[in-house]
Amino acid sequence: MNNITTDCPVCRGKNTLNMTSKTEKIPYFGEIMESTLLCSDCGYKHSDTICLEQKEPVKYTLKISKDKLNTRIVKSQSATLSIPELGLKVEPGPKSQGYVSNVEGVINRFESAVATAMEWAEEKQIQENALKILEKIEELKTGNEIATLVLEDPFGHSIIVDNDAKHRKLTEEEINELNTGFMTIENE
Ligand SMILES: [Zn+2]
Incomplete structure (x- = not known):
């Protein structure tokens, strides 16, 4: 699991945006990456999954x-x-x-x-x-x-x-x- 903080694109808070990502292997499908963005200041949230193949x-x-x-x-x-x-x-x-x-x-x-x-x-x-x-x-x-x-x-x-x-x-x-x-x- 990866975890980094950066500036929020929505409220422009300094280092308030927490990005976590993890990869997972799905049988017969391949590797996917799930990522979540969450701002501790304004509450902005977004999640996504990307297939790496x-x-x-x-x-x-x-x-x-x-x-x-x-x-x-x-x-x-x-x-x-x-x-x-x-x-x-x-x-x-x-x-x-x-x-x-x-x-x-x-x-x-x-x-x-x-x-x-x-x-x-x-x-x-x-x-x-x-x-x-x-x-x-x-x-x-x-x-x-x-x-x-x-x-x-x-x-x-x-x-x-x-x-x-x-x-x-x-x-x-x-x-x-x-x-x-x-x-x-x-x-x-
Ligand atoms: Zn924010």
Whole structure:
């Protein structure tokens, strides 16, 4: 684990920005570096994971259910994650972060995004729709619901570490269709 302090680019604090980084070997994938920036003064925080090897554009799909909650996932900044059955998708944007997590962690991130959207929604239709999605997410985590987790990364710096995960190279067309944008929550 590496640890250095430097000046903060946000608040310009002197030596207030703490950078930690560590490398980790992911089986069948290669070495990744996880880094976190944290300013002790203004609270600025950013984390990312970088794959240290050249990779091909890739698409992973995995049927997820409560039995798959512990499956590890490396999601880079450039990856698009979606659960088509729930109409959920998170696309890379200026604020997107890379992280190492598992299926449960990914589902929890979707869950809190939907809950936030529901809170802000003014239309009843959107609120009802969000509530339905939240119920399905709960079923996915504790009940018998099955859905598909899709991970697409034009730089190939992401992986779903599971023998049941299918993966193939993204086509040129698919790469062009991948957006860079903010979180979108699509209606069914
Ligand atoms: Zn700062």
